[in-house]
Amino acid sequence: MGTDLKSVLITKEEIGAKLAELAAKIDAEYAGKDLLLVGVLKGAVMVMADLARALSTPVTMDWMAVSSYGAGTQSSGVVRILKDLDTDIKGKHVLIVEDIIDSGLTLSWLLSNLGSREPASLEVCTLLRKPEAAKVAIDVKWIGFDIPNEFVVGYGLDYAEKFRNLPFVGTLAPHVYGG
Ligand SMILES: O=P(O)(O)OC[C@H]1O[C@H](OP(=O)(O)OP(=O)(O)O)[C@H](O)[C@@H]1O
Numbered sequence: 231m232g233t234d235l236k237s238v239l240i241t242k243e244e245i246g247a248k249l250a251e252l253a254a255k256i257d258a259e260y261a262g263k264d265l266l267l268v269g270v271l272k273g274a275v276m277v278m279a280d281l282a283r284a285l286s287t288p289v290t291m292d293w294m295a296v297s298s299y300g301a302g303t304q305s306s307g308v309v310r311i312l313k314d315l316d317t318d319i320k321g322k323h324v325l326i327v328e329d330i331i332d333s334g335l336t337l338s339w340l341l342s343n344l345g346s347r348e349p350a351s352l353e354v355c356t357l358l359r360k361p362e363a364a365k366v367a368i369d370v371k372w373i374g375f376d377i378p379n380e381f382v383v384g385y386g387l388d389y390a391e392k393f394r395n396l397p398f399v400g401t402l403a404p405h406v407y408g409g
């Protein structure tokens with residue numbers, strides 16, 4: 231961690247408590263239904279792993295890899311599919327699991343892409359959201375934390391592929407990205 235981080239924004243304990251809270255609501259919503267969690271690689275790996283274990287509802291899990299940030303701190307706006315789902319989601323209850331909604335461009339694209347595959351339902355759960363950064367309005371059912379418009383890392387979130395393994399969410403010192 232050293233001096234590359236400016237501050238801890240959300241602790242490991244706060245993340246755990248929030249995921250337990252969200253899991254209880256998701257359990258209630260999908261009681262008696264088959265639920266497919268779709269994790270968005272790579273950032274959502276930690277949220278997916280911890281949220282899935284906090285749920286009592288039996289779920290299946292699939293993954294999609296899309297990338298719009300590359301090595302920078304700004305979304306390019308161009309979303310690329312790096313890996314598609316392994317399964318057909320037609321008729322299934324699908325919950326997209328994300329680490330962060332920043333500009334909203336990734337999710338907006340993903341919702342229309344997955345929506346066109348005719349799932350029985352399609353909702354979103356995200357750990358973090360930056361309301362001030364939104365470039366498109368998105369209807370998100372479950373949100374962990376609204377955070378300020380600052381670049382964050384940790385708990386799956388990277389800067390140039392680094393910091394994903396931090397157990398908390400922190401802000402990056404400006405010198406790291408040349409700010
Ligand atoms: O709302 P947006 O501005 O579109 O940003 C959010 C997306 O950006 C990040 O992914 P990234 O493209 O960095 O890929 P990664 O998960 O592999 O790091 C993050 O995991 C979200 O998927």
Ligand code: HPA
Pocket residue numbers: 299330332380381382383387388389
């Ligand atoms: O603040 C962020 N940090 C890391 N990855 C991201 N992808 C979108 N916003 C962010």
Ligand SMILES: [Mg+2]
Pocket residue numbers: 273299300387388389
């Ligand atoms: Mg990234």
